[in-house]
Amino acid sequence: MLNALSIDVEDYFMVSAFESKVSRNDWTRYESRVERNTLRILDMLDEHGARATFFTVGWVAEKHPSLIREIHRRGHELACHGYFHSLVYNLTAEEFRGDLRRTRKAIEAAGAGPVIGFRAPSFSVVERNMWALDILLKEGFKYDASIMPAKHARGGLRGADRYPHWIHGLAEFPMSTAKLFGKTLPFSGGGYFRLFPYQLIKFGMEQSNKRGKPAIVYVHPWEFDPDQPRIEA
Structure with a gap:
């Protein structure tokens, strides 16, 4: 299988949990670590002969166009993750x-494209804004990966449907969830990977695989940074 x-290519200070503490107007005041951390991931993927989709924040694409080109050069797909991670x-x-x-313009201007996929920051396509999917289709996107069915x-x-x-x-690729004791449990990346025991993941x-479905998982470059700066939040 x-x-x-x-x-999800974003810097550590862009995390949604920091929105009330870190203004986007101050982003340039913080040390950017997204390039080194993403290169670390690229090297690991090369080591294992694996390919991935890099959902990239447009602001990052504009500030680090060489990183976008490097992701593309190494054979990975680039997709949209919002311009300001809104x-x-x-x-x-x-x-x-x-x-x-x-966002799409920033990624394609850096030398990667065509861009046909989107993931909403923090899975923020929910019942009240499903209109976002109609806009994606009208703008020429082919797939979405914004829905967390839990x-x-x-x-x-x-x-929501738990499988593609x-x-x-649009082709929808929801984040993988597990059924456990009658509950739908998210497990497939981010904080779940950091906090849940390996056996649960x-x-x-x-x-998913026993049902003939792929497991769809996500990580962030800052999660691979042992020296990530701390932000009071």
């Missing part, structure tokens, strides 16, 4: 459309 690895349900439809276009701190769509499917004319991936 071929599983799917994705990387939660989609906090945007109007027109703001989202503009954000989407700006409760999530800032997103999540409980009751078609929705609003393995159980979740095997549960």
Whole structure:
């Protein structure tokens, strides 16, 4: 079974949990570590002959175009992750459309493309803003990976289809979840990878594979940084 690895390319100070503490106007005041950490991931992928999709923040693509070219050169796909890592349900439809276009333009201008995929920051496509999928389709995107079919701190769509499917004319690749004691449990990346025991993650991936479905997982470059600066939040 071929599983799917994705990387959400953002710097440590862009995390949604820091929005109330770190203004995007101050981002340039922080030490950027996204390039070195992403290169570390690229080297590990090369070592194992693996390929991944890199959902990239547009601001990062503009500040580090050589990194975008390097990801592309090593044979990986690049896709959109919002320009400022803004939660989609906090945007109007027109703001989202503009954000989407700006992000794709930044990635393609750096030398990677065409860009056909999108993932909402913090899985922020939820029941009240499913219109985002219609905009993606109208803007020429082919797939979305924004839906977390379980409760999530800032997103999540409980009751959503747990496996790849078609929705609003797009191919949807939801994050993998596990069924445990009648509950739908997210496990497939980010904080779940950092906090959950390995056996639980393995159980979740095997549960998907036994159904003939790929496990779809995600990580962030800053999660590979043992010296990540600390931010009071």
